[in-house]
Amino acid sequence: MKKYDVQSCQILSKKQLTEDIYDVVVRTELARIAQPGQFAQIYVEGKTLRRPISICEIGEDTLRFVFQVRGDGTDRLSHSQVGESWNILAPLGHGFSLGDLSRKVCFVGGGIGVPPLLEAARRFGSQATVITGFRNKDAVILQEDFQKAGCRLILTTDDGSAGEHGLVTQFLPEDCQAIFACGPTPMLKALAAQAEKKGIPCQISLEERMACGVGACLGCACKLKTQENPAGWKYGHVCKDGPVFDSREVDFE
């Protein structure tokens, strides 16, 4: 099988999770080659660019996407109906490197950064503590899914309307041996600093405006630290080098 490919994938189910977040499961053979943390480029009729959406869950022949309506393109995707098909280019990018599944690890997600963590967290099951943060109780998603996988859950909201009142970064357990995270840049930056202090590895999933999705156009640049040149940094690309990076590689500036 190819490393990635374009397929027409039938929509098996669609749910609205919050005011602007949708949950779509499609049937596709591409699931067989997908890895946790990878993403898909989904075609939208009449749009020049595909929409990059993270893979939330990988079944035997299904992929699950939990995405937020950000603009016209994602709005159109949210209006797709069961039985219709999505034209999907996937699986793309470099996902999470899971390593030893018996380690005690921590998944940290903020808002729409939570869905890309689910598949990787499921593989760690009860070894995973999943700390998720949302604006308020109405924005909370995927708690039952992590629970079903046996993960320990810590829920936080910015206004305290559900779970703990505070930031995800306050709740990192002492015994955590590795961090996997996705969310707003300040959150990722804070986690990277905490991981460095604790001397544990931290993998973070980034996003950037993207065009080709495969590493050909160099559109989705992100600043990475490097020893390769005297400047000490270079532009990598979220679609091919990422979306998941070792936090020590990323130059937050």
Next chain:
Amino acid sequence: MADLRVNLAGVELSNPLIAASGTFGFGREYGELYPLSVLGGISCKGITLKERPGNPPPRVAETPGGMLNAVGLQNPGVDHFLENDLPWLRQQGTAVIANIAGNTPEDYCAMAEKLSDSSVDMVEMNISCPNVKQGGVQFGTSCQGVESITAQVRKYCKKPLMVKLSPNVADIGEIAAAAEAAGADAISLINTLTGMRIDIRTRRPIIRNNTGGLSGPAVFPVAVRMVWQAAQRVKIPVVGLGGISTWQDAVEMLLAGADALQIGTVLFTDPYAPIKILEGLEAFLEKEGLHSVTELTGQVRPW
């Protein structure tokens, strides 16, 4: 079976479809999907004498019927290309066109000289990149500039030399004629049109470079018009590009006067677009009873 082969300034292409520079990298990514031999050629990502880091992100933004980009010629440099990319590309069974960009005429000449000793089939000189401060388009927007740089590079370039023209000019016919007079073996047009988008909430341009190059279906009619105007002014082959997305677009561009075509932005919409365009083009030739794709070139019947 209609003959899709075209001869581009002495370079035999298996068909008129060339991947446009900057949209196809050095071929490896789309080579995961289909053999690159389906393409007549690949115009590689623009290379410079030394490695370039490119512009800060965001570098791309969608627009109605297209997109803006300001990648800023991020590339590993000509030596890296010759050592790491060209040997692999050479094995793919398609023509290899090296696209070069520079800060100074000396840069272009030095690259042309290096590439002359390599196995590339052709050199495409990019004097039309709108996204870098120095070089690029500064050579491409006046007849004098185009003539001067083309003549200089011509002296060092032993490969067929194609000059990629900017649409951000007053009279494309004059520019095309200037390139031919200075010794270009072919011209390709159009590069992107300079554009801009602004986020109305933050009041910031969406692209970090503020402006970017517009490509995609939105620019197609402009490209057809410019190819038509340029083709009437030159005898050298014309490679038409700018928003070609369907086989019908390909036919239209050929009729306007293109000898060969480049496709770019449509790859982001549909990576398999080249295959679909070629199938459609071939079926059209059959239906029209034409033996060769070259019979379409310049056959528009203007009022």
